[in-house]
Amino acid sequence: MGSAISKEVVRRELEKMKAALDKNDLSDVIKQSSINLSLLKNTTLDIAITGVSGAGKSSLVNALRGMTDDKEGAAETGVTQTTMEAKRYPHPTSPKVTIWDLPGIGTPQFKAKEYLQKVNFKKYDFFLILASERFTENDVLLAQEINKMKKKFYYLRTKVDVSIDSERRKRNFNEEKTLEMIRKDCCDYLTKVGESNPRVFLISRWNLNMYDFPYLKETLENDLDEQKRYALITTMPNFSREVLRKKKAAMEALIWPLSLVSCAIGAIPVPGLSTICDIGILVGTMIDFCKVFGLDEESLKRLADRVGKPVPVLRSAIKKSRVSNEITRGFVVGLLQKSILCGAMTAAELALDFIPVLGSVFGGIGSFATTFYMLKSFLNEAVEDAENVLAKAGEN
Numbered sequence: 295m296g297s298a299i300s301k302e303v304v305r306r307e308l309e310k311m312k313a314a315l316d317k318n319d320l321s322d323v324i325k326q327s328s329i330n331l332s333l334l335k336n337t338t339l340d341i342a343i344t345g346v347s348g349a350g351k352s353s354l355v356n357a358l359r360g361m362t363d364d365k366e367g368a369a370e371t372g373v374t375q376t377t378m379e380a381k382r383y384p385h386p387t388s389p390k391v392t393i394w395d396l397p398g399i400g401t402p403q404f405k406a407k408e409y410l411q412k413v414n415f416k417k418y419d420f421f422l423i424l425a426s427e428r429f430t431e432n433d434v435l436l437a438q439e440i441n442k443m444k445k446k447f448y449y450l451r452t453k454v455d456v457s458i459d460s461e462r463r464k465r466n467f468n469e470e471k472t473l474e475m476i477r478k479d480c481c482d483y484l485t486k487v488g489e490s491n492p493r494v495f496l497i498s499r500w501n502l503n504m505y506d507f508p509y510l511k512e513t514l515e516n517d518l519d520e521q522k523r524y525a526l527i528t529t530m531p532n533f534s535r536e537v538l539r540k541k542k543a544a545m546e547a548l549i550w551p552l553s554l555v556s557c558a559i560g561a562i563p564v565p566g567l568s569t570i571c572d573i574g575i576l577v578g579t580m581i582d583f584c585k586v587f588g589l590d591e592e593s594l595k596r597l598a599d600r601v602g603k604p605v606p607v608l609r610s611a612i613k614k615s616r617v618s619n620e621i622t623r624g625f626v627v628g629l630l631q632k633s634i635l636c637g638a639m640t641a642a643e644l645a646l647d648f649i650p651v652l653g654s655v656f657g658g659i660g661s662f663a664t665t666f667y668m669l670k671s672f673l674n675e676a677v678e679d680a681e682n683v684l685a686k687a688g689e690n
Contacts, residue, residue: 331555337522338390339419339518339522339526341393343421344413344421345398345399349425349426350453355393355395357531360588360597362599380396382394390525406436410436410443419445420445424452425450426452426453428479428483429451429484433449435488450495450510453499454473454496454498454505458472511530527540550666553665553666554662555572573623575665576668577621580669583669583673584618588680589618590619594608611683613679
């Protein structure tokens with residue numbers, strides 16, 4: 295594996311294990327790590343998208359799932375009302391995350407409380423209230439009811455790119471001033487119809503990296519608990535290097551507990567190595583890394599549809615890691631065998647320094663060190679490849 299992990303990095307992780315043992319029994323540490331991993335991997339996140347007809351709800355559902363509007367399985371879009379009941383759209387790489395396309399709220403019979411009961415508001419973690427031009431009094435009434443029910447909501451002004459293109463034809467056009475004018479117009483009207491302190495995010499479903507969507511993402515992260523935040527970050531489309539950085543941090547947080555669990559599960563010997571590690575954990579986690587960073591066939595196909603490039607062109611940017619369906623037990627064993635000279639053996643030998651301290655409690659310290667090394671190395675390579683794919687997708 296090309297991305298070498300220094301002995302000092304592995305040593306720091308072993309020092310963390312020793313510090314944990316100084317406070318608790320190793321079995322307690324491993325048990326808590328297993329619980330934390332289970333919570334992260336099994337936590338659900340349900341996002342509700344609502345607003346008047348034509349606000350772009352279905353298009354945003356598709357954008358958050360990384361697909362075009364005409365893709366099979368995409369939310370149906372159109373200029374007329376296409377959503378008559380709440381429709382669920384699981385995230386393509388993480389079924390625990392669901393985006394809900396709710397019916398439009400601009401009907402003569404609309405009553406906020408009845409609407410929320412009809413769409414079963416309890417199941418949603420937060421609401422995105424959309425408008426493509428001006429928000430309505432119904433939007434504010436809905437937001438007030440959501441607030442009473444202790445749920446979070448966010449106002450999104452969609453199709454900002456269309457508004458900008460329209461204004462661009464005028465003399466003395468200034469994009470920053472135009473954006474501020476749109477934002478002020480939205481906030482002024484929301485205040486007029488009863489919103490005390492409105493905050494509006496300006497977005498374009500075609501360019502999630504532009505306008506206020508990055509700020510919206512950051513706001514959502516700050517408002518969610520740890521497990522929900524993890525679900526949000528790991529399923530966000532790869533529209534910027536900042537998103538990849540956040541994903542990398544989320545994945546790095548898994549490596550230490552996974553390495554501990556690897557020690558606890560029956561370790562599997564690998565011929566040619568003086569250490570042991572759990573192959574199953576390595577295979578499963580590397581596949582998860584690939585899916586999180588869009589390095590799987592389905593994600594590449596969705597990206598190819600969005601940017602108009604052939605899948606082989608995008609796949610050619612993957613130089614160091616692998617597409618997820620190529621990660622097998624044989625592949626991982628091969629990596630372990632190749633890593634004897636470039637790190638895994640060093641990690642295991644370094645672990646021997648800690649055996650006098652830890653060995654009497656647990657004999658699989660070499661498994662911890664090797665699992666940590668392999669996952670850290672593969673993660674670095676997956677991030678580098680994801681950056682390459684992002685750059686390839688953006689080439690003219």
